Amino acid sequence: MPGSAVDRLAAELSELAGAPVELERPAKAEHGDLATSVALRVAPVRGRAPREVAEELAAAAVGLEHVERADVAGPGFLNLWLAGSWFVRTLSEVLDAGPAFGGGFADPVERVQVELVSANPTGPVVVSAARNGAYGDSVARLLEFAGHSVEREYYYNDAGRQMERFRASVEARRRGEEPPEDGYHGEYVRELARAGGDPVPPMLAQIERTLERFRIRFDTWELQSELEEREVPAALARLDTYERDGAIWARTSAYGDDKDWVVIRSTDGKPGYFAADAAYMLRKFGRGFDRAIYVLGADHHGYVGRLKAISRMLGIDPVRVEILVYQLVHLSVRGETTKMSKRHGDVVTLDEFIDEVGVDAARWYLVSRGHDQTIEIDVDLAAERSQKNPVYYVQYAHARIAGILRNAGDAQAGRAPPGELAPEERDVVKRIAEFPRVVRESAERRAPHSIPIYAIRVADDFHRFYHRHRVLGGGESESFRLGLCRAAQTVIARCLDLVGVEAPERM
RNA sequence: GCGCCCGUAGCUCAGGGGAUAGAGCGCUGCCCUGCGGAGGCAGAGGUCGCAAGUUCGAAUCUUGCCGGGCGCACCA
Numbered sequence: 351m352p353g354s355a356v357d358r359l360a361a362e363l364s365e366l367a368g369a370p371v372e373l374e375r376p377a378k379a380e381h382g383d384l385a386t387s388v389a390l391r392v393a394p395v396r397g398r399a400p401r402e403v404a405e406e407l408a409a410a411a412v413g414l415e416h417v418e419r420a421d422v423a424g425p426g427f428l429n430l431w432l433a434g435s436w437f438v439r440t441l442s443e444v445l446d447a448g449p450a451f452g453g454g455f456a457d458p459v460e461r462v463q464v465e466l467v468s469a470n471p472t473g474p475v476v477v478s479a480a481r482n483g484a485y486g487d488s489v490a491r492l493l494e495f496a497g498h499s500v501e502r503e504y505y506y507n508d509a510g511r512q513m514e515r516f517r518a519s520v521e522a523r524r525r526g527e528e529p530p531e532d533g534y535h536g537e538y539v540r541e542l543a544r545a546g547g548d549p550v551p552p553m554l555a556q557i558e559r560t561l562e563r564f565r566i567r568f569d570t571w572e573l574q575s576e577l578e579e580r581e582v583p584a585a586l587a588r589l590d591t592y593e594r595d596g597a598i599w600a601r602t603s604a605y606g607d608d609k610d611w612v613v614i615r616s617t618d619g620k621p622g623y624f625a626a627d628a629a630y631m632l633r634k635f636g637r638g639f640d641r642a643i644y645v646l647g648a649d650h651h652g653y654v655g656r657l658k659a660i661s662r663m664l665g666i667d668p669v670r671v672e673i674l675v676y677q678l679v680h681l682s683v684r685g686e687t688t689k690m691s692k693r694h695g696d697v698v699t700l701d702e703f704i705d706e707v708g709v710d711a712a713r714w715y716l717v718s719r720g721h722d723q724t725i726e727i728d729v730d731l732a733a734e735r736s737q738k739n740p741v742y743y744v745q746y747a748h749a750r751i752a753g754i755l756r757n758a759g760d761a762q763a764g765r766a767p768p769g770e771l772a773p774e775e776r777d778v779v780k781r782i783a784e785f786p787r788v789v790r791e792s793a794e795r796r797a798p799h800s801i802p803i804y805a806i807r808v809a810d811d812f813h814r815f816y817h818r819h820r821v822l823g824g825g826e827s828e829s830f831r832l833g834l835c836r837a838a839q840t841v842i843a844r845c846l847d848l849v850g851v852e853a854p855e856r857m
Numbered sequence: 858g859c860g861c862c863c864g865u866a867g868c869u870c871a872g873g874g875g876a877u878a879g880a881g882c883g884c885u886g887c888c889c890u891g892c893g894g895a896g897g898c899a900g901a902g903g904u905c906g907c908a909a910g911u912u913c914g915a916a917u918c919u920u921g922c923c924g925g926g927c928g929c930a931c932c933a
Contacts, residue, residue, distance in 0.1 A: 731869085817897045
């Protein structure tokens with residue numbers, strides 16, 4: 351039977367209830383191990399009293415294999431107490447699956463391209479782009495874990511006006527002059543000036559180094575200039591266009607966007623950025639991807655309608671073009687919120703941020719908040735109190751377990767407890783049993799922030815269990831508890847990996 | 858003006874129709890003869906921006922208003 355232990359139970363109950371049952375973990379222990387409110391939802395439709403429906407379902411539920419007790423509470427909640435057999439079986443599933451536990455749920459399996467960061471190489475990676483990377487890479491990791499085939503791509507423009515300004519700024523420094531007013535003034539411009547040659551390749555190389563340090567590896571790097579030469583003409587032929595005021599326009603307003611866009615400029619007769627966007631999309635799907643994911647900051651959210659319109663115009667199903675928008679990041683340093691602008695050199699770069707707080711904390715902070723949320727990170731706090739960061743709390747749980755397993759030597763991790771499980775043991779098993787659902791929802795919703803939040807709960811439950819019960823030297827419970835430790839470690843390690851954070855054996 | 862995102866504890870944030878709204882930090886206390894104290898336990902702290910609506914039930918869904926962020930180029 352497919353699905354997790356919780357899913358299977360929910361499916362069995364759905365059968366009994368004649369309606370889809372969602373099982374939740376109640377906030378209070380007296381409400382059982384799992385609970386559902388189906389009766390409340392179903393009763394009005396059937397013209398019956400909720401409690402009555404719940405009572406019937408309770409009577410049927412106790413006949414199920416792993417259900418020990420079923421109570422009706424409140425207006426019609428059904429509270430379930432699980433039998434010891436459920437815990438044994440659940441723990442066995444985790445241990446048997448090992449690192450694969452909770453993954454492989456993609457259906458159908460797709461070839462997915464995730465395009466992320468894609469900052470033009472006019473300067474070092476700044477923290478808002480880092481959120482793009484942390485978010486996009488975690489989405490990519492979730493999709494990979496789900497079983498999809500994923501490629502990460504970095505797309506950049508090496509020939510636009512921004513790049514001209516950038517090169518001009520470097521040239522100015524080489525002549526010993528100040529860069530133009532609208533140019534780039536950062537210290538890195540001086541360094542590039544000293545090196546000689548086109549500053550773009552070294553800048554790009556630096557970006558790649560920074561992102562690798564941030565644990566993001568790209569499969570492909572796409573240049574807009576090459577795209578324009580090779581593929582813009584073909585794309586133009588496929589667009590729905592018209593001429594006006596000496597320019598060629600795309601009729602995007604007829605394809606869901608709120609305005610039309612210039613494809614060929616009247617000023618110089620050259621294709622504009624829109625033409626490159628269209629050519630780029632054709633290229634993505636020409637390479638055989640089932641789905642193209644764009645990761646964009648809120649400052650580019652105006653692209654959404656435009657990209658969707660392009661897909662319709664090109665005859666590409668818009669659902670295959672997925673645009674993920676994340677909100678911006680503010681850093682506060684010494685109580686002051688920094689404004690990030692590459693042109694004035696008054697920036698906090700990703701490298702500086704990593705130097706300050708470490709890669710693990712940097713990735714954790716950037717991905718543990720909902721992507722729809724504008725976030726503010728207090729750099730001093732993150733750095734100074736790094737010991738108290740949630741990321742270390744979770745890593746500590748992992749390292750602690752690693753320590754126990756090291757000390758365990760040849761002792762075998764088992765699955766069956768000698769008797770009744772203690773409440774803290776039940777809590778750990780119930781928590782890790784939630785993982786498949788958490789990770790699936792996180793992947794489907796493109797919401798990786800729920801992974802670190804869940805990981806904190808696992809660490810919580812484990813620390814509580816550890817504090818209350820001995821593992822090694824725990825007598826006849828030792829084997830079962832070692833199994834519990836290994837299962838918890840497996841889940842924590844996976845959570846950390848999904849957000850690009852290391853799972854240390856020692857701290 | 859139009860569009861997108863957001864207003865939840867002092868601060869940073871979870872919570873995607875259900876029970877008495879949660880966590881971390883900060884604040885008050887308590888717990889080390891033992892596997893890692895980077896730990897555990899307890900407490901104080903809330904008109905979930907405001908107002909209507911839908912619902913048996915709303916922080917959650919709808920609408921309006923208020924407040925904040927970001928977009929609305931023949932720029933990239």
